[in-house]
Amino acid sequence: MAEENVLTAGALTLEQDWKMPDRGTVGIIFLIITETALFSIFVAAYLIYIGKSLVGPYPKDVLELPILATICLLSSSGTIVFAEHALEKGHLGQFKLWWIVTICLGLEFLTATGLEWRKLIVHDHLTISTNLFGTTFYSLVGLHASHVTVGMVFLLLVLAVTLFRFPIETQKRRVKFLSWYWHFVDAVWVVVFTVVYIIGR
């Protein structure tokens, strides 16, 4: 293989200065981009079908602003950053604390969504097949909730890794990417909240 030797010869300085972006970072950024494309179709469908329901119940009659759940989810974006910083500095105790707080906040959000759906289904008799509001509401909010659930599974996995004393330091990159995903899920909630509970009501 004389060819490669000529190819590589005399280029040592170039090699040493050659820095490429981290592939994990690129991967998670483009995963988020493609997820955004998925959500925008459901958001567009929601916007198109606002006010098009032929029968009740209508959003203004049954929807209540999920203030507490929103505060919990949005602040969990902050706590996961605290956890990340603690891990970077090597404060494992603080990391665990903030991580568990993040999980609790996420759980509170999911519980609130579950209770809201229970009220809508049992009390207001709004199901996915009742009218267009039900169709678009459950699919958009459900899509978001399923993403929160996936995030929650990964948060719990990291917690398990930590509690069973696997070397969490080697996982720093993954924790960073998980936190980016979590921020993305929060950002989507801002859009969903605006569309469903403010514009749609």
Next chain:
Amino acid sequence: MASIDYPLERPDIEDTGWHFAENLYRWIATVDHKKLGLMYIVSALIFLCVAGVMAVVIRLQLAFPNGHVVDPDTYDRLFTMHGTTMVFLVGMPIVAGLSNYLVPLMIGARDMAFPRLNSFGFWIFLFGGLLLYYSYIGGSGLSGAGSAPDVGWFAYAPLTTKSFSRGHSVDYWALGVLVSGFGSIASAINVIATTISLRCPGMTLSKMPMFVWVMLVDAWLILIALPPLSAGQIMLLLDRYLGANFFNTQHGGSAVLWQHIFWIFGHPEVYILIFPAFAILSELVPIFSRKPLFGRPAMVGAVVAIGFISLGVWAHHMFAVGMTSWSNTFFAASSMLVGIPTGIKIFNWTATMYGGRIRLLTPMLFCCAFLLQFLVAGLTGIMLAVAPFDWQLHDSYFVVAHFHFTLAGGLVTALFGGFYYWYPKVAGRMYNETLAKWHFWLFIIGFNLTFIPLHFAGTLGMPRRIYTYAPGRGWEIWNQLASLGALMQAAAVTLFAWNVIYSAIKGEPAGDDPWDAWTLEWGTTSPPPEYNFEKLPVVRSSRPLWDLKHPNDPDWKYE
């Protein structure tokens, strides 16, 4: 990192002789980008043959008026499965397979960025395809209605709702395509991360091979365009299983919404499918003209422009729906706009050939045929972008002829050229040039004999997807010519398959660089070892092997 020597003696790849089970396991469990790329391409070719046989049956049915080769229900299934297979199980895996095999080799990397994700992508694609075909067995459901989907490849609502499509055929369509779409997205993320993060030292974006540039933009389009289809299919499944009302007009839902969602995916999709052809041309035309690619920055600009403009043209598929004049005008204008960067590409390939020392071997012949046929396809495309013209010919055989000129005359033609070009690298042996020339002429004559007459049949009013037609409308002769051409194409593809198999066993040894080429994949052995390069190369221009072969006159002095 670049100069770490790869351990050449690896116990896990030690040759232990021919053991079928072990070899099978090695292919199934592989995460090697070349094996996965080949598996993508081989499954795509198998699906191509299946869908090709369907096309031949369709042509036999339409060869004579009042034909009865198959019954109407079977016919509907045939054109649905033909279209769905060609787009999702041939075109998409070809994109993934070509980028998998070639991108790491061309950028001097040892594998893709995420090898295991790559393997996941292939298998989920394959099982999606098998799931779609399982509909022939499982589609009838408990009510005994239908087998394979019969709703057309774009599966318009409300034909897909429970009331019009009983049984499970539409569910198999939605689930099979949804699942294989996940594979495409996984592969696209992988290609992007690989090109951005794993280029060998010295390969800046401006020195990256044009092939890789095109596949990078292609992966971008997949990431943006496929999720809308997934969203639509999720909505369709919610409608069918949970009684949601997205496309249910009884509850105020809109069937047109499906059309929008489908074509938001569907139009970028045709660019996703044609991009591998652009990528192949951009490599082959310079090599066989012995000149660097003409106007390289303009080529990059054009492909990036297509990557954005094509996201905003989808509703030109819907002129006949009854949109507002403003929408019609906007989408007609944007559709014509996308002709500009495409025109730039055609002109630049031609200018690359101008004044070059052209070697008319089979790969180059296919490139020349591509240029002419794709030009025709582009021109009929501009015609159909004119909304009033489209109202006349919407859903006619003119449209069928147009998009077969882009996909068969464009993509498939260029693919054959690309297959012959990279065949020596993959197989380590040369293909048989005589057989290849026979394949070329049979295919090109057969193709044009099929699809040129269909323009006329369409202009005479023959609607798309009809089961049969009455005599005396002037359609007979065009349909007979088309059916004759289809048989010639089938014969040509058989020759190709024979050439591929025969040459793999009996072909002349190819050597590392049979074409005197300039990109990195020709700098390693044929076939490349599992680690691709013993030492990662360092490049200084966009034609690294040229620099190597001409140390007195290297490219990097001028770039």
